[in-house]
Structure formats: structure tokens, C-alpha cells
Amino acid sequence: MKQSQLFTRVKREAPKDEVSKNAQLLLRAGFIHKEMAGAYSFLPLGLRVLNNIMQVIREEMNAVGGQELSLASLQEKELWEKTDRWDDAKVDVWFKTALKNGTELGLAVTHEEPITRMMAQHVSSYRDLPVLAYQFQTKFRNETRAKSGIMRTREFIMKDLYSFTRNKEEHETVYATLREAYKKIFARLGLGAITYQTFASGGMFSKYSEEFQTVSNAGEDVIYIDEASGKALNVEVLNDEVLADLGLKRENLIERASIEVGNTFSLGTKFSEPLGLSYKNEKGESCPVIMGSYGIGPARLMGTIAEVLSDGSGLVWPESVAPFRVHLLSLGADEKAGETYTALTAAGIEVLYDDRDTTAGEKFAESDLLGMPWRVVVGKRSLESGKAEVKKRTEKEAGEVSFEELVSFFQK
């Protein structure tokens, strides 16, 4: 897209009332807009990143047999009373509202209840299982304190997958499959090397829940990492019993602040029993469905990438999520740059083309701030040499590629 048509504008300075790095950079670069504390809107560039992150997640969820759906945000009081999760003393982050006739409603904080009840209409036989269903849907949580930019908000999209299995063994298999899918997701997003499978306090149907924690000082969690095994545990379960259970030695652990970017829970029959989700086995006996839930916050991931991959000049997007792969700058060579834009775009390469009439310095500075993986400069020098300057955002030195080879260079 042509940058002259992009309505967002970059800011030279960060808003004074934002301290977190992710919010400062994303606001300055025009990726997000702050509506209020804990509620951010996504602008064109930011939405492209968010969509790209969701697409990576979607591909990995589909790869393990996940079926995408979308559940309603408005929730019925009666449903949540069946699992005793309507009471504010039990779940204190509800946003509650009401119909005109006074009927109480809630804005979904999570979706175990509605999906379990819904599944009861579709699952009746052992032949119907297992089922993996997931969605990208807004969660509303009335946090007492929103903070850290887009890392902890009151309204956010979550990818939540729910697994429905026949028994514990099948659940364990599915659970392990999802764990591997999660590892692939974080690797594809450029966070694999600093994201750890982390044991955390569990629920009633398994000893532990598991989190995926990305090492960053911006995080609000504290984890202990065993580098040799690549495993970690949350400070909340750091005790001798757990260490013995996991076969870890205290002296090998290193403490790090981290961001919780994903989590997985074994739910057992916590929801299937009260909500009547059961199936008939081969003998015609009724059995409760065993469930698991698996969450990832795409916006929090976007913030995490901004936190851990950016540098002093601005954002740095991995190719897997960048709003555009190439940032093309015209420095007084609009005709040649325009041809280049057309050629690259026609070849299916996503290009943000800075066709604006501003100074070179401004274009460079903005390009660094926006953080596309590749920068291509077409200037007067290029007209003489027949080559465009090509530079990776993560590298200092630029190279040159002839105009004839440019398309194939980016098709590799």
C-alpha cells in the first residue's frame, strides 16, 4: 500500500502517560489507539500484525484438527450459575449488564460454559469424539488494574481451544499434541528461543497447569528455568515437593521475569458434569466427556514481540507477522520507485511504499520505527547504478540488488 494513503501518522514523542515500551512504540508508530485504560483499538498496521499472529495460530490449530467457530459474547446468568461461576465472589472480573426487561447478562470472561452446553447437542456417542474446537473471540474482564499497555487489558481477543475427549488417556494425547502446536506457534513468531514451557498451579484434575512464558523484564510473572531441560516452573509452585516431582534441582534454576503468552489446562469433568455433556460408550454406558482448554492472547503476543524484539530505533517485526514484508522508500526517484512497487506487488510481495514528499531523514526514521523486515531504497543513486539498496531491519549494513533481480530476491 502507498504510505501517502495511510491515514495513521507517526508521533515523534511517546505520550507522557504511557510508560510501557510496547504501548509507547505501538502508539508512536500508529499501530494502536488508546480508547481508555485497558482498551485499545487496532489501526490498519496494527490490525495487520494482529491478523498475521492469529493466522499463524489458526494454521497450527487446524493442523492438529482444530475446528474454528465463534461463540457469543453475551452470556446467560443461569448457565453460569450451574457451574457456580456467576457469583462475583467466585469470579470477580465480570462485566454484568441487563436486558431492558431486567434479565441479567454477562459479557463473556471465558467460554467453557457456553461451549460445553452447546457441545451437548452435538456429542452423544463415543464415535463423535474427540473434538477440538477453537475460536478467536473477545473476552471482557473487569480487571482492577489494567496495565502495561496492551499486555493486560479489560477487553481482548483470545484464541481459546477446548478439547473434548473420551477418557484420560485420550485427553493426555490431545494435551501433548496441543503443547507441541504451541511450541510451533511461538517458534514461528520469533519467540521460540526465549519462551519456556512452565509448570504452574493446576486445577483440580491435574497436578499442574502449563504456561508458556516468554522471558522479558516487562513481564509480571517470575519463573525458574532449568536451561538443560528447557523447562521452567512458576514461582507459585516453587517448593521441594514440586522440584522432586519434576526431577529438577534448585541449584540449576535461574530466576527470570516473564510474560505469560499461553496456557493449557486439564479440566477433567469440571464442566461436562454440571452441564450434562456426556457420551455413550461401546457398551451403551453414559460417560462424562473429559475436557481441556488452551489459551493464547494474540494482542499480548503482539505486545510481547514489541517488548522483546524492538531496538532503540523502533519496532522490529519478524516476517511471520510484519504488517508488510518490504518497506519501499523513494528518495527523489518516484518514477523508478513506483515501477518497483508495481513489480513487487504484482509478484505477491506485500509492500508499504513511502511515496510521500518528505525528506530522506524522515523516511528513514519512520521506516525504522515501523519496523518492516526489509527496507528497499530507490534513490538517485539507484538510477545510476541500476540497483536498489536492500537492508534487513535487524542488520546495520545494507546490500544492493539490481532491479531485474529484485522480485526474485524477495520470492526466495
Add this chain to the structure above:
RNA sequence: CGGGGCAUAGUAUAGUGGUAGUACGAGUGGUUUGGGACCAUUUAGUCUCGGUUCGAUUCCGAGUGCCCCGACCA
């Protein structure tokens, strides 16, 4: 929810109990054009309500909003 801080133009800031200033941005004209270039000119602001006062953006009170620390975080 407990504690602390802050609130002036689109953004960042200065200042004053008596006509609110600067930079960036934006508009216009012109000079520039490989790291946020320059000249001229224009544009736009004291969070809300109440109190004190001849007069409040400034002092006082309440409210609201935002940020930070803590608690909380199926």
C-alpha cells in the same frame, strides 16, 4: 481494592491571582532533498463542578481520567 504521582493546543512542555508562551504537528507560499533540513506566515489549549476573590489556568474542596507500586488475575 490499598498506596503514590500527574492533569495546559493533535503531541511534548513552560509560566502566571490580572490579555497563556515555546517546540513538533497541521495549513499556505518559497527554498531544499540519502538520516527527523530551512525561511515566512496561519492554526489550535488551561479536565469537570463548586468555593475563596473585584478577578482563578494558578489557591481550596469534591469529582473524573491517566500512569506507577502492591493486592488480585477461570
